[in-house]
Amino acid sequence: MALESRIPSGPIEKQWDAHRFNLKLVNPANKRKYHVIVVGTGLAGASAAASLADLGYHVTAFSYHESPRRAHSIAAQGGINAPKNYSNDGDSAWRLFYDTVKGGDYRAREANVYRLAQVSGNIIDQCVAQGVPFAREYGGLLDNRSFGGAQVSRTFYARGQTGQQLLLGAYSQLSRHIGAGTVKFHDRREMVELVLVSGRARGIVVRNLVTGALEKYSANAVILATGGYGNAFYLSTMAKASNATAIWRAHKKGAYFANACYTQIHPTCIPVSGDYQSKLTLMSESLRNDGRIWIPKKKDDSRSPEDIPEEERDYYLERLYPSFGNLVPRDVASRRAKEMCDKGLGVGPTKTAVYLDFKDAIDRNGKGWIEEKYGNLFDMYHEITGEDPYSTPMRIYPAVHYTMGGLWVDYNLMSTIPGMFVLGEANFSDHGANRLGASALMQGLADGYFIIPYTIGDYLATTTFDPVDESHVEFAGALEAAQGLTERLLAIQGSRTVDDFHRALGKTMWENVGMGRNKEGLKSAIDSIRKLRDEFWQDVRVVGSVNGLHNEVERAGRVVDFLELGEFMARDALHREESCGGHFREEHQTADGEALRNDKDFSYVAAWEFGGDGREPKLHKEPLTFEYVKPAQRSYK
Amino acid sequence: MNLTLEVWRQENSTTPGGFVTYTVRDISPDASFLEMLDVLNDDLVRKGEEPVAFDHDCREGICGSCGIMIDGRAHGPQKGVATCELRMRCFNDGDRIVVEPFRAKPFPVIRDLIVDRTSFDRIIQSGGFVSVKTGGAPDANAIPIAKNAVDEAFDAATCIGCGACVAACKNGSASLFVAAKVSHLALLPQGQAERDTRVVSMVAKMDLEGFGSCSNTYACEAECPKEISVSNIARMNREYLRFNLITQK
Numbered sequence: 001m002a003l004e005s006r007i008p009s010g011p012i013e014k015q016w017d018a019h020r021f022n023l024k025l026v027n028p029a030n031k032r033k034y035h036v037i038v039v040g041t042g043l044a045g046a047s048a049a050a051s052l053a054d055l056g057y058h059v060t061a062f063s064y065h066e067s068p069r070r071a072h073s074i075a076a077q078g079g080i081n082a083p084k085n086y087s088n089d090g091d092s093a094w095r096l097f098y099d100t101v102k103g104g105d106y107r108a109r110e111a112n113v114y115r116l117a118q119v120s121g122n123i124i125d126q127c128v129a130q131g132v133p134f135a136r137e138y139g140g141l142l143d144n145r146s147f148g149g150a151q152v153s154r155t156f157y158a159r160g161q162t163g164q165q166l167l168l169g170a171y172s173q174l175s176r177h178i179g180a181g182t183v184k185f186h187d188r189r190e191m192v193e194l195v196l197v198s199g200r201a202r203g204i205v206v207r208n209l210v211t212g213a214l215e216k217y218s219a220n221a222v223i224l225a226t227g228g229y230g231n232a233f234y235l236s237t238m239a240k241a242s243n244a245t246a247i248w249r250a251h252k253k254g255a256y257f258a259n260a261c262y263t264q265i266h267p268t269c270i271p272v273s274g275d276y277q278s279k280l281t282l283m284s285e286s287l288r289n290d291g292r293i294w295i296p297k298k299k300d301d302s303r304s305p306e307d308i309p310e311e312e313r314d315y316y317l318e319r320l321y322p323s324f325g326n327l328v329p330r331d332v333a334s335r336r337a338k339e340m341c342d343k344g345l346g347v348g349p350t351k352t353a354v355y356l357d358f359k360d361a362i363d364r365n366g367k368g369w370i371e372e373k374y375g376n377l378f379d380m381y382h383e384i385t386g387e388d389p390y391s392t393p394m395r396i397y398p399a400v401h402y403t404m405g406g407l408w409v410d411y412n413l414m415s416t417i418p419g420m421f422v423l424g425e426a427n428f429s430d431h432g433a434n435r436l437g438a439s440a441l442m443q444g445l446a447d448g449y450f451i452i453p454y455t456i457g458d459y460l461a462t463t464t465f466d467p468v469d470e471s472h473v474e475f476a477g478a479l480e481a482a483q484g485l486t487e488r489l490l491a492i493q494g495s496r497t498v499d500d501f502h503r504a505l506g507k508t509m510w511e512n513v514g515m516g517r518n519k520e521g522l523k524s525a526i527d528s529i530r531k532l533r534d535e536f537w538q539d540v541r542v543v544g545s546v547n548g549l550h551n552e553v554e555r556a557g558r559v560v561d562f563l564e565l566g567e568f569m570a571r572d573a574l575h576r577e578e579s580c581g582g583h584f585r586e587e588h589q590t591a592d593g594e595a596l597r598n599d600k601d602f603s604y605v606a607a608w609e610f611g612g613d614g615r616e617p618k619l620h621k622e623p624l625t626f627e628y629v630k631p632a633q634r635s636y637k
Numbered sequence: 638m639n640l641t642l643e644v645w646r647q648e649n650s651t652t653p654g655g656f657v658t659y660t661v662r663d664i665s666p667d668a669s670f671l672e673m674l675d676v677l678n679d680d681l682v683r684k685g686e687e688p689v690a691f692d693h694d695c696r697e698g699i700c701g702s703c704g705i706m707i708d709g710r711a712h713g714p715q716k717g718v719a720t721c722e723l724r725m726r727c728f729n730d731g732d733r734i735v736v737e738p739f740r741a742k743p744f745p746v747i748r749d750l751i752v753d754r755t756s757f758d759r760i761i762q763s764g765g766f767v768s769v770k771t772g773g774a775p776d777a778n779a780i781p782i783a784k785n786a787v788d789e790a791f792d793a794a795t796c797i798g799c800g801a802c803v804a805a806c807k808n809g810s811a812s813l814f815v816a817a818k819v820s821h822l823a824l825l826p827q828g829q830a831e832r833d834t835r836v837v838s839m840v841a842k843m844d845l846e847g848f849g850s851c852s853n854t855y856a857c858e859a860e861c862p863k864e865i866s867v868s869n870i871a872r873m874n875r876e877y878l879r880f881n882l883i884t885q886k
Contacts, residue, residue, distance in 0.1 A: 051771040066692070067758045069798055070700045086778060122774070129774035131767045131827045133791040140781025156777075158791060164699055165794060172766035179762030187755060210747055239694040276668045278675055279696050380697065383722050386667070449771050497682045543682050548649060549748045551690055552682060 024461035031056035042071030044424025045225030047448025050173035076163025077284035079155035104432020105581035147437035149329035193478035201420035228403035234506020236400035258428035259405035261573035266401030267333035290361035324636035334398035357393035412455035423447035433581025494539030666726035701797030711801035739804035763842035802857035808849030813857035816873035
């Protein structure tokens with residue numbers, strides 16, 4: 001199948017408007033006749049479900065949480081970008097577009113990114129109208145702050161809890177519809193199968209996590225907004241339940257998976273401290289506005305940080321990147337931190353950390369000022385480490401945080417399966433090889449509030465639907481497959497736990513498919529993941545049963561998919577013989593250690609078609625052309 | 638650290654539950670309370686026993702999924718943290734710790750430490766929103782909002798919906814939860830149009846779901862992981878009274 005990206009023609013600033021005009025509409029009275037399933041109710045899913053219900057569509061939404069308010073969008077800290085130019089510092093949609101394409105290391109679609117920049121201002125308006133309490137100045141107008149990869153202040157924020165406030169906004173609108181009966185919401189349901197009828201997405205099978213029962217739901221279209229797949233690394237800043245099951249099983253049903261190797265490793269996380277550790281905690285990038293990153297110049301300096309004089313410190317980001325300093329993009333900051341620690345200059349008990357120091361900012365503006373801006377983050381750091389960051393520098397190290405890759409979608413956010421749309425982190429669309437800070441909230445809400453409501457109408461209006469309901473034979477087949485998988489897992493009765501396998505996978509991924517990748521490491525990762533997968537199917541012990549609530553059964557199903565996806569990520573990374581953004585191939589770097597792209601051979605989206613169990617996937621290329629932002633070696637110097 | 642745990646085990650909502658004693662060994666004081674339970678569960682799974690079911694997700698104190706009564710206190714002995722943020726350094730080697738679900742009539746137990754808190758969602762669905770359709774919102778800076786008003790609204794909006802306030806209250810009242818949402822929206826100009834109907838429907842829904850009344854013990858504020866102030870309850874009562882005395886003639 002050829003990839004049809006459906007990017008409109010014409011000048012980029014007019015494409016979305018022209019496209020919206022050309023999209024077919026569904027008559028208001030007919031909208032209620034169309035049934036749309038939304039899987040996942042984080043920022044992208046909740047905003048989509050509420051907006052589609054506003055239009056009058058018949059919407060059913062699903063979450064594996066007990067409530068949409070628990071989705072991991074809630075943990076986003078720093079902020080959301082919009083080029084409102086309230087700061088009068090020269091911002092515009094063009095500049096946000098430029099920054100995002102460049103920040104993504106020229107591996108994103110220009111048309112998508114421009115549209116994102118264009119609609120992002122409306123998101124702020126919408127959220128304020130919902131009652132989102134963004135930070136304000138004394139005059140009552142909205143405040144902005146700076147984020148990595150930009151030289152303007154365009155980030156709107158609500159202390160260090162912006163994701164929480166935006167999600168509660170979208171949740172409030174979804175709740176309005178659930179209360180009114182215009183959206184039907186099913187909690188504690190995990191999608192386990194996508195159902196296709198005559199090649200179109202017509203429904204899903206979900207597992208009721210309380211009773212264990214499998215349930216069938218049919219619709220005219222299915223929207224997946226199920227988030228990213230960073231938990232393939234086991235330790236990440238993702239929530240514990242975040243998983244790839246919905247997108248991976250949709251991939252196995254025919255949806256192409258794009259750019260799986262583009263993983264964002266966030267530079268400012270609390271370092272790993274012990275084997276018991278279950279997840280990593282992010283310290284918002286916004287801290288780099290006022291914190292200075294440094295390491296001692298001397299190896300194995302055992303003095304406490306306060307005792308190390310100024311001239312014996314290396315503020316390496318300020319030294320290497322004088323114009324962006326501590327605010328270089330995430331991929332650059334992470335890689336440099338790893339490099340310093342690899343050289344033996346790391347700090348803390350495990351020597352895998354660098355300092356993030358607020359002393360200068362506290363001396364300049366006072367402790368109260370810092371408290372107001374970052375109070376909750378400082379408290380969180382204090383809780384976790386037992387150290388007080390007001391008096392001693394934080395210790396930070398990179399951690400897996402976001403996945404830019406995801407299911408391939410066209411300009412309408414439709415996957416290669418007709419009738420299946422993918423929103424938010426689950427798709428691959430807007431961030432290229434590296435996402436800039438404060439852009440994930442922007443993309444999730446842009447997809448849900450302002451893109452899918454238009455584009456799904458075109459699909460529904462131009463498609464002739466056969467009458468299909470849950471009694472269709474395809475539903476029975478999908479249900480049987482899901483039932484069979486659980487029974488097979490329970491029957492193994494081996495000796496190792498699900499968590500053992502997940503941790504082993506995570507270790508291989510972090511070592512070989514993490515911040516630095518090379519051919520040999522990736523090949524060995526593929527081999528060892530295959531071996532691990534074989535062992536899993538022979539020796540895992542899943543405690544529980546088909547019926548009832550069993551955490552181990554839930555986890556086992558997710559780990560089955562991570563064990564396949566992990567290998568797939570390594571394959572994508574192996575094929576991409578260049579470095580770009582979050583994908584750093586050690587063989588491809590400049591003399592001073594920056595990512596070296598190969599635009600001649602790799603300026604494309606790698607969209608993979610599932611090749612069958614145990615078989616290699618098939619590569620399809622969507623060429624990327626840059627008419628407006630000319631690819632150059634990214635420089636933040 | 639070595640600890641003895643008395644953990645509430647209950648297979649589902651219809652079978653009666655009871656305490657089971659477990660011991661856990663070599664727990665790092667830097668581990669979180671949930672990571673300590675992970676160690677317990679790992680032991681159980683290795684023995685082929687069903688692990689202790691508990692709700693959790695973000696493990697950084699913001700999703701509101703976790704919520705455990707620890708030695709009779711919602712989220713444990715430390716102030717201002719959710720269970721996932723509670724560190725084992727708050728306990729002593731050799732301690733015996735009682736671990737129970739949040740108990741309240743509107744929070745039925747699903748399994749072990751997991752309770753059903755969807756009654757909270759139904760309260761929000763009854764009015765905890767501003768009715769704005771997508772599209773057509775005015776420019777975000779069109780209505781200035783005083784900084785102190787938005788800061789106060791934020792302090793209320795920071796509620797994570799964990800249910801600690803209900804579990805801590807001897808009456809099982811959801812007043813702090815409801816008041817936090819009522820306050821958040823009543824303090825902002827965007828919330829004004831539905832100010833009256835909101836408080837009335839949310840309070841009615843809270844009663845209907847079976848939550849108790851507020852008798853001003855302040856236990857909710859003491860246990861709230863986000864330290865939301867009981868002054869919000871006073872504001873909710875004022876809003877309610879305002880509607881009944883002034884608006885509704």
